[in-house]
Amino acid sequence: xxxxFDRNVIIKSKNKAFENWQDYNFLFNMVADILYEKIxxxxxxxNNIIFLSSDCFELLNKEKLKFKKMVLVSEYxxxxxxxxxSKKHIFRVNCNFENLCLRKENFDLLITNLCLHKINDVKNFxxxxxxxxxKKGLLVCTYFGNKSLIELRNSFIIADDCLRQSTHQRxxxxxxxxxxxxxxxxxxxSEIVADSTTIKIKYKSxxxxxxxxxxxxxxxxxxxxxxGLFSKHYLEETERIYKEKFSDESGDLIVTxxxxxxxMWKN
Numbered sequence: 001x002x003x004x005f006d007r008n009v010i011i012k013s014k015n016k017a018f019e020n021w022q023d024y025n026f027l028f029n030m031v032a033d034i035l036y037e038k039i040x041x042x043x044x045x046x047n048n049i050i051f052l053s054s055d056c057f058e059l060l061n062k063e064k065l066k067f068k069k070m071v072l073v074s075e076y077x078x079x080x081x082x083x084x085x086s087k088k089h090i091f092r093v094n095c096n097f098e099n100l101c102l103r104k105e106n107f108d109l110l111i112t113n114l115c116l117h118k119i120n121d122v123k124n125f126x127x128x129x130x131x132x133x134x135k136k137g138l139l140v141c142t143y144f145g146n147k148s149l150i151e152l153r154n155s156f157i158i159a160d161d162c163l164r165q166s167t168h169q170r171x172x173x174x175x176x177x178x179x180x181x182x183x184x185x186x187x188x189x190s191e192i193v194a195d196s197t198t199i200k201i202k203y204k205s206x207x208x209x210x211x212x213x214x215x216x217x218x219x220x221x222x223x224x225x226x227x228g229l230f231s232k233h234y235l236e237e238t239e240r241i242y243k244e245k246f247s248d249e250s251g252d253l254i255v256t257x258x259x260x261x262x263x264m265w266k267n
């Protein structure tokens with residue numbers, strides 16, 4: 001099976017990001033707020049939680065999150081090391097998201113935070129998640145939806161067409177919310193509630209935006225990605241296009257971040 005995403009690149013990028021994580025994790029803190037709100041409004045008492053995340057588990061900073069046991073699962077050993085040690089009954093597991101070696105049917109809450117958009121076989125992944133939940137267990141999933149970085153994506157396409165008469169996939173393809181809902185339904189989940197939160201961020205320059213993407217470890221991880229370097233001329237042209245088509249009145253670049261949240265139950 002052809003692999004859309006290069007897991008070695010994903011892991012390398014995230015582990016490198018840990019060096020200055022606190023300088024770039026503002027978006028992950030925002031998503032942690034969304035995630036906490038979704039879990040808290042259910043007003044359920046959870047005992048055993050399994051938590052897969054592509055950040056530094058910023059959700060743990062929410063003091064009112066209650067549980068008896070939590071297993072933190074990450075592909076990124078360096079980010080996993082940054083998680084706080086102060087809370088009891090928290091266990092850490094470093095393993096591949098696409099090959100989860102954990103005890104089955106043991107958890108009443110499973111959280112997957114910002115992982116889904118970089119999974120090669122989403123159908124198999126969603127089916128595997130079902131096996132870790134006990135009957136009537138809850139799954140809460142967040143991921144970057146298909147409107148994320150749409151302005152940057154379109155600016156790259158136009159720049160490629162103008163300068164090179166060919167286009168390259170410089171932003172990874174992202175999953176539509178309806179498609180994700182269908183996949184989880186077919187996997188066996190029920191009562192799926194899906195919604196999205198649109199976050200608009202402004203940047204003074206394209207360079208700062210690209211630095212933040214790298215600082216989050218969210219850079220291009222496609223197996224067949226274009227591996228050439230950006231030339232100064234290419235970046236200048238892309239920024240000119242971006243400002244012309246996707247800026248506000250002050251000239252700041254508008255960046256869309258689409259956070260999709262899925263809440264569902266195991267029958």
